[in-house]
Amino acid sequence: MSQAIAPFPEVAHQHAVFPDGLPLDCGAVVVPLTVAYRTYGTLNAERSNAVLVCHALTGDQYLAEPHPVTGKPGWWESIVGPGKPLDTDRYFLVCANVLGGCMGSTGPRSEMTDAEGRGLGRPWGTDFPSVTIRDMVRAQKRLMEHLGIARWLAVIGGSMGGMQVLEWAATYPDAVLAAAPIACAAHHSAQNIAFHEVGRQAIHGDPDWMGGRYWEEGRIPARGLAVARMVAHITYLSEQALTRKFGRRLRGASALTFLEDVFEVESYLRYQGSTFVQRFDANSYLTITRAMDFFDLAAEHEGDLSAAFRGTATRFFLASFSSDWLFPTSESRAIVRALNAAGASVSFVEIASDKGHDAFLLEEPEFHAALGGFLRGAAEKAGV
Amino acid sequence: MPEAPTDIRYVAKNMRLDLRLIAEMIPHGAKVLDIGCGDGALIEHLTREKQADARGIEIDMAEVTKAVSSGLAVIHGDADNDLAFYPDGGFDYVVLSRTLQAVERPREVLRQMLRIGAHAIVSFPNFGHWELRWRLLTRGRMPDTETWNRPWYETPNIHPCTILDFIALCEMEGYRVEKWLAVDERGLKAPWRRSVRLANLFGEQALFLLRRAG
Incomplete structure (x- = not known):
């Protein structure tokens, strides 16, 4: 895997361009701003049935259709579609690639531009400015205006998507009727930052990273990025899930030979790592993990999380999963308590699951029923 | 959480009669928090029939999931630990x-209720009922009745009280009793309206509407 892998296939993504660009929290301005997105369902005449779905760290806008690069099904296809909790007969779903991403939105893999938006003939790479979760949300706000939507019926997302949901509700409360931050936290914990740092160091340590200028040689730091993915993937699962799926089973052998033994769990992680590098840009990974690490919603409000939601009319739904140790239930409960203190309307369930953090993407009927019910309740209230 | 007796009579929309009595105390458009809301029957009723802004807390996750799936604003939590955040x-x-008899610190829970809300509505099974007194007197064993139907070593009802006990606590804490009534196990109003002592002897359940003093 240390040899060069051909650069990504160039895929045309549906997108909107904002020539005036986007000022970022760090002070830089990216000009122009491109937001790649996909929509599902139909916007009604009142423009009142739009639901924004925010994707997680390594997700993208291909929510409910085969991925143009990998050919795999959409990442939330299990709950998006006619009659499903995110009912495309009823709602108009919008999903945008985050700022800093690598599926068509402005990010480290886009052509670098100067202050006037003139292309410089090379990718941004590590020169791409630091972005925050709030910057991502501001980019989505531009898309919202472009689509002619004044208010989201709901903003929904898990993990980093949940952070965006919280930021949406805090920054643009009038634009969010209902908010569903799933399996997330109001800040990235020291443990979470630590795991991200291991991943970043793996990328930096790959000779093919070349100080972030790997594109110049047509290389990608595949080995480092794969290790980053492997470490992260462990944090998305639980001890029980790993035991259930793999136990101590060996690949192609029934007993240890002490020669070329490979545990199934090793083989699985290697596969996860090797497929990831075919669709994800290393500099994007560095940019987005950093944005997650920077996230601290309470800090944006003098350390008082409830102040972020004071007086809000948004209805909230939070769900956590019992075996999620990356974003444990205690983090969701802290948000619920802050929302209660702010007088907000909140629903909160902890779903019993052994699937770890990944549970929010998997078959969890109780979670799906609760999310669907919450959304129906919000739609009823809004007359959709 | 105390188990509701199985033979409670249900009225329209499957709402327990005692919940209906509670609903009658709550005016149109009120902002309501229901602690121990179960599957949210009262919340749903208040939302639909009285346009109330009603929310709930429930300790049993299966009930929470049911309530949330019906679009109700219910959180998983409990009276002892979550009220302080409102x-x-x-x-x-x-x-x-x-639920009062099953919480860890009933006095603190009541304080929290009247801190969070202008009114508190509390119902509890009356431990002063004659049947309990009689059983304890004649058998010398913990009572085993329709309401108090779990053995002492596994009952969740760790803080039972009588109607007189409750009134004494309200006096001590300075809460105003705006309304009270004693009901039988099925939630029907019992005719002990005029005498607290009779109600304490014959009422199986008590229902109080309290107000913060001052």
Whole structure:
């Protein structure tokens, strides 16, 4: 895997361009701003049935259709579609690639531009400015205006998507009727930052990273990025899930030979790592993990999380999963308590699951029923 | 959480009669917090019939999931640990139905209820009922009745009280009793309206509407 892998296939993504660009929290301005997105369902005449779905760290806008690069099904296809909790007969779903991403939105893999938006003939790479979760949300706000939507019926997302949901509700409360931050936290914990740092160091340590200028040689730091993915993937699962799926089973052998033994769990992680590098840009990974690490919603409000939601009319739904140790239930409960203190309307369930953090993407009927019910309740209230 | 007796009579929309009595105490458009809301029957009723802004807390996750799946604003939590996070005066009515005897610190829970809400509505099974007194007197064993139907070593009802006990606590804490009534196990109003002592002897369940003093 240390040899060069051909650069990504160039895929045309549906997108909107904002020539005036986007000022970022760090002070830089990216000009122009491109937001790649996909929509599902139909916007009604009142423009009142739009639901924004925010994707997680390594997700993208291909929510409910085969991925143009990998050919795999959409990442939330299990709950998006006619009659499903995110009912495309009823709602108009919008999903945008985050700022800093690598599926068509402005990010480290886009052509670098100067202050006037003139292309410089090379990718941004590590020169791409630091972005925050709030910057991502501001980019989505531009898309919202472009689509002619004044208010989201709901903003929904898990993990980093949940952070965006919280930021949406805090920054643009009038634009969010209902908010569903799933399996997330109001800040990235020291443990979470630590795991991200291991991943970043793996990328930096790959000779093919070349100080972030790997594109110049047509290389990608595949080995480092794969290790980053492997470490992260462990944090998305639980001890029980790993035991259930793999136990101590060996690949192609029934007993240890002490020669070329490979545990199934090793083989699985290697596969996860090797497929990831075919669709994800290393500099994007560095940019987005950093944005997650920077996230601290309470800090944006003098350390008082409830102040972020004071007086809000948004209805909230939070769900956590019992075996999620990356974003444990205690983090969701802290948000619920802050929302209660702010007088907000909140629903909160902890779903019993052994699937770890990944549970929010998997078959969890109780979670799906609760999310669907919450959304129906919000739609009823809004007359959709 | 105390188990509701199985033979409670249900009225329209499957709402327990005692919940209906509670609902009657709550005016149109009120802001209500229902602690121990179960599957949210009272919340749903208040939302639909009285356009109330009604929210709930429930300890049993299966019930929470049911309530949330019906679109209700219910969180997983409990009376002892979650009330402290609500702001002063955030609600018009805070309801605690058939749960007071099962919380760890009933006095603190009541304080929280009347801090959060202008009114508190509390119902609890009356330990002063003659049948309990009789059984304890004649058998010398913990009572085993329709209401108090779990053995002492596994009952969740760790803080039973009588109607007189409750009134004494309200006096001590300076809460105003705006309304009270004693009901039988099925939630029907019992005719002991005029005498607290008779109600304490014959009422199986008690229902109180309290108000913060001053």
